[in-house]
Amino acid sequence: MTVYTTFQDSAAAAIPRPRLWRVALTLALTFGLMVATTMGAILLLEWAGAGAPGASPAGVVAFLAGFIAVPVALQIAARGHYRVTLSRFLTRTGRLSMRAFLAGAGAVAMLFGVVLLALWPFMPPAPGVPFGLWLVWLFPAALALLIQCGAEEMFFRGYLQTALAARFRAPALWLVAPAVLFGLLHLSPGIYGPNAWLIALSATLMGLVAGDVTVRTGSIAAAVGLHFANNAIGILLVATPGALDGLALARSTVGPENVAAMRGMILANIGLILVGYATYGVWMRRNMGLQSDGPDRNTQAARTRRSDVQ
Secondary structure: OOHHHHHHHHHHHHOOOOOHHHHHHHHHHHHHHHHHHHHHHHHHHHHHOOOOOOOOHHHHHHHHHHHHHHHHHHHHHHHHHHOOOOHHHHEOOOOOOHHHHHHHHHHHHHHHHHHHHHHOOOOOOEEOOOHHHHHHHHHHHHHHHHHHHHHHHHHHHHHHHHHHHHHOOOHHHHHHHHHHHHHHOOOOHHHHHHHHHHHHHHHHHHHHHHHHHHHHHOEOHHHHHHHHHHHHHHHHHEEOOOOOOOOOOEEOOOOOOOHHHHHHHHHHHHHHHHHHHHHHHHHHHHHOOOOOOOOOOOHHHHHHHHHHHO
């Protein structure tokens, strides 16, 4: 039995009502609440005179914290039309491992950290916010970033991937589709111009990696760690000008207007994602065991339920 089969059986056991209309309803609820919180954050920032979301420390924190709408929506959906606890979407083992989170975050942080240090003498970034101000905002920003990354992983890898795996057997549907949607939501032609599709491709690849890690580890914890470290580097340390750069300690001197240079950086980032995932996989196999530990006790019931709905 492969880890993918185990995940599918676990998903079917976790979600007893894998109907597509429930998925559509949950999508609508989640995005509706996200729009509401985003608009609320914009109005609050305008009232406080803090500028646009992402353009100041307060704007960055407000934007990221707005993702709290996602777990709220998923909790409503889980209790409302699935009649299960939210944790059933997030973990097969019944717990979210801090060790798995730190392993995922550490793999990305070490790899990207080495690359940043290696490139620093040749492409020194421009100064960002003053260090004292950055330090004052660091804890609330890290907490808001954890909310944002955790919320996205809850939705795409926790809920959507699990719900689709409970309904369909083809990984192209339940693994690839959430990653593609995740990538499309990162499509920003207004910021990145001709390179917007490469940004979306990079996000799609990150979604595939996070999805596969979730399958193999049995929870979203490691995927949240990967996501958190990746976003922390790009938002809190060295940000791209014009893209949530209001709380970055430094800003890249290569902006979206430099199409050729930005394209090279995005392609390099895609390569780093692949190398990072390979590095993480090796570490996990040696230290934690990346392979699934076998089927759930509800496997047979899950198979029976899947045959009933297909």
